[in-house]
Amino acid sequence: MIYACSGASDAGELADLTARVLSQRQLGEMSCLAGIGGRVKALLAKAEHADHIVVIDGCPLNCARRTLEQAGFPRVHSLELHRLGLRKGSCPPTEERLAVTVQAGVELLQGLGARTK
Numbered sequence: 001m002i003y004a005c006s007g008a009s010d011a012g013e014l015a016d017l018t019a020r021v022l023s024q025r026q027l028g029e030m031s032c033l034a035g036i037g038g039r040v041k042a043l044l045a046k047a048e049h050a051d052h053i054v055v056i057d058g059c060p061l062n063c064a065r066r067t068l069e070q071a072g073f074p075r076v077h078s079l080e081l082h083r084l085g086l087r088k089g090s091c092p093p094t095e096e097r098l099a100v101t102v103q104a105g106v107e108l109l110q111g112l113g114a115r116t117k
């Protein structure tokens with residue numbers, strides 16, 4: 001399962017777009033972080049049955065990772081966009097930036113056993 005912080009900032013948007021592309025490429029399945037925060041049973045069940053949980057956070061506040069942790073999922077794999085040199089407030093999504101974040105996501109997911117289609 002893939003969760004993005006999907007924050008209001010440019011970095012949050014980039015995290016969200018990255019998760020959507022990875023999901024569209026069938027490297028994982030994007031699910032709704034808000035459902036985890038809201039303790040929606042059906043969405044918690046998806047996380048409980050996941051082989052791996054990947055979170056994509058736009059900035060060091062790591063809202064997605066923290067949301068999963070607080071919901072009882074401490075073992076997540078994090079893709080932190082700031083570690084790729086992207087800074088909230090100065091990283092409007094572009095094709096080039098999205099290519100960088102998607103590639104980092106592909107590498108993370110392949111390391112977990114996902115196969116590129």
Ligand code: SF4
Pocket residue numbers: 005006007008009011012015057058059060061062063064088
């Ligand atoms: S991790 Fe950063 S960019 Fe993402 S929702 Fe939290 S504050 Fe916003």
